[in-house]
Amino acid sequence: MIEVRDIRKSFDGVEILKGISTKFEAGKTNLVIGASGSGKSVLMKCMVGLIEPTEGHIVYDNRDFTNLSYKEMRDVRREIGMLFQGTALFDSLTVEQNVEFAIKMFTKMTPAERHDRVNFCLEQVNLPGVNDKFPAEISGGMKKRVGIARAIALDIKYLFCDEPNSGLDPVTSRVIDELLKQITEEFNITTIINTHDMKTVFDIGDDVIFIFEGSNEWQGKVRDINTCGNEKLTKFIQASYFK
Amino acid sequence: MKFFYEFGKYLMFLKSMFSRPEKMSVFIDRTLIEMNNIGVGSLTIVAIIAFFQGAVTTLQIAYQLISPLVSNPTIGSIVSDSSMLELAPTITCLVLAGKVGSHIASEIGTMRVSEQIDALEVMGINSSSYLALPKITAGIIMIPMLVIISIFLSNLGGIIAGEATGILTSQEYLQGARESFLPYNLFFSIVKAFTYAFIITSISSFQGYFTSGGALEVGSSSTKAVVYSAVAILFADYILAQLML
Ligand SMILES: Nc1ncnc2c1ncn2[C@@H]1O[C@H](COP(=O)(O)OP(=O)(O)OP(=O)(O)O)[C@@H](O)[C@H]1O
Numbered sequence: 001m002i003e004v005r006d007i008r009k010s011f012d013g014v015e016i017l018k019g020i021s022t023k024f025e026a027g028k029t030n031l032v033i034g035a036s037g038s039g040k041s042v043l044m045k046c047m048v049g050l051i052e053p054t055e056g057h058i059v060y061d062n063r064d065f066t067n068l069s070y071k072e073m074r075d076v077r078r079e080i081g082m083l084f085q086g087t088a089l090f091d092s093l094t095v096e097q098n099v100e101f102a103i104k105m106f107t108k109m110t111p112a113e114r115h116d117r118v119n120f121c122l123e124q125v126n127l128p129g130v131n132d133k134f135p136a137e138i139s140g141g142m143k144k145r146v147g148i149a150r151a152i153a154l155d156i157k158y159l160f161c162d163e164p165n166s167g168l169d170p171v172t173s174r175v176i177d178e179l180l181k182q183i184t185e186e187f188n189i190t191t192i193i194n195t196h197d198m199k200t201v202f203d204i205g206d207d208v209i210f211i212f213e214g215s216n217e218w219q220g221k222v223r224d225i226n227t228c229g230n231e232k233l234t235k236f237i238q239a240s241y242f243k
Numbered sequence: 244m245k246f247f248y249e250f251g252k253y254l255m256f257l258k259s260m261f262s263r264p265e266k267m268s269v270f271i272d273r274t275l276i277e278m279n280n281i282g283v284g285s286l287t288i289v290a291i292i293a294f295f296q297g298a299v300t301t302l303q304i305a306y307q308l309i310s311p312l313v314s315n316p317t318i319g320s321i322v323s324d325s326s327m328l329e330l331a332p333t334i335t336c337l338v339l340a341g342k343v344g345s346h347i348a349s350e351i352g353t354m355r356v357s358e359q360i361d362a363l364e365v366m367g368i369n370s371s372s373y374l375a376l377p378k379i380t381a382g383i384i385m386i387p388m389l390v391i392i393s394i395f396l397s398n399l400g401g402i403i404a405g406e407a408t409g410i411l412t413s414q415e416y417l418q419g420a421r422e423s424f425l426p427y428n429l430f431f432s433i434v435k436a437f438t439y440a441f442i443i444t445s446i447s448s449f450q451g452y453f454t455s456g457g458a459l460e461v462g463s464s465s466t467k468a469v470v471y472s473a474v475a476i477l478f479a480d481y482i483l484a485q486l487m488l
Pocket residue numbers: 011016034035036037038039040041042043085196
């Protein structure tokens with residue numbers, strides 16, 4: 001479980017996150033939804049420590065992440081997998097080397113075992129046979145999927161996905177959605193997904209938090225979303241109908 | 244004021260970088276790759292520069308010292324000493340500041356702006372150590388070797404230029420070079436090479452690592468890496484000369 005306690009973040013005096021508090025439970029797909037620019041990516045980066053919040057605490061299963069030393073922070077991070085909005089693949093490495101990266105760094109697997117693990121991860125994201133290509137040689141949607149494969153390469157406890165299926169075709173989007181839900185439940189991972197794809201929300205969402213201009217506007221179960229009575233959220237959802 | 248802020252940040256960067264590598268085998272692999280990039284990759288340019296620098300110095304010294312009182316071997320001794328003490332290490336490293344420095348800064352800078360460094364950090368890897376330490380290690384191993392090669396080739400350039408123009412024979416050149424040779428000078432030259440190697444690789448890694456923005460900023464980091472390394476080299480050159488000569 002990850003607890004977010006009153007996180008605030010300002011850039012150059014402009015407050016982007018205005019005190020967000022919530023809990024993300026293990027074994028559930030937790031969705032963070034909100035309009036473009038509402039602060040979803042900033043919140044996610046605060047949670048993994050890439051952006052230092054101006055105020056507030058992030059607690060990973062009773063470990064207060066914001067108070068850890070750099071070394072302790074790295075230990076927590078080894079339990080984290082993350083897909084970046086811009087994928088952030090290592091562009092000097094092949095797809096195989098990208099997925100293999102953390103495995104090579106942190107496990108004692110033999111090259112053959114690593115190769116098997118890489119192939120397993122690439123199959124999971126429906127992307128076999130591109131092992132030797134470089135990120136510049138594959139499409140945007142394929143990069144996303146390599147990013148997910150890289151995030152799940154190790155046995156992780158926390159999975160962060162910043163817009164896992166933006167830029168994917170509908171079929172692949174559903175495959176990725178199902179994959180995220182399946183690994184979340186199977187390995188009891190705490191999964192947090194930023195998205196504005198309402199189909200994802202209704203298909204795989206358990207708990208949802210709706211961010212509006214940096215504030216936690218609504219949170220609850222997906223099944224309650226249509227009867228939430230929150231004007232801003234209702235507007236946000238209705239905008240996606242008939243798309 | 245800004246200088247002290249940046250310098251402090253640079254020292255903190257060095258401190259964060261000198262930690263035990265996550266995995267030794269990965270560190271060694273990366274160092275070998277960098278040794279190839281920095282060392283082997285710069286061999287041609289270093290060789291060309293060293294050779295011509297020796298040749299031109301010989302001609303100029305001969306031109307300036309035209310006098311019956313100056314014997315030919317003196318020319319050899321001046322050229323060989325000045326290549327060893329100053330020209331080979333300093334000029335070579337100024338050129339390497341341009342070639343190696345801009346390469347390191349733009350590589351690391353691009354990784355920063357495309358969030359690849361963030362990706363490393365989220366995996367629990369000490370990114371400054373992972374990226375910069377192999378480069379610095381490789382530089383410290385390879386650049387002194389390049390400087391030694393450069394000393395050798397600038398003398399060769401001097402000898403050939405002397406013979407080709409008939410100013411002095413190779414025997415005279417070598418006689419002069421031998422008579423004035425001091426092992427301490429070679430030691431001094433290598434100390435310089437180590438110092439400059441550290442300056443180039445660490446300043447360039449630092450500039451790349453703290454890039455923020457986009458393509459334009461990567462370019463300006465790379466320019467800054469070259470300029471700051473070059474200035475630092477000249478400054479260190481002066482300090483070392485004062486301390487050690
Ligand atoms: N490093 C930064 N410096 C200054 N402002 C920033 C920085 N990063 C983000 N912002 C600002 O924070 C706000 C929220 O950005 P964020 O990337 O979190 O949006 P988002 O909700 O992820 O949007 P999208 O759905 O388009 O990805 C934006 O107004 C952006 O300009």
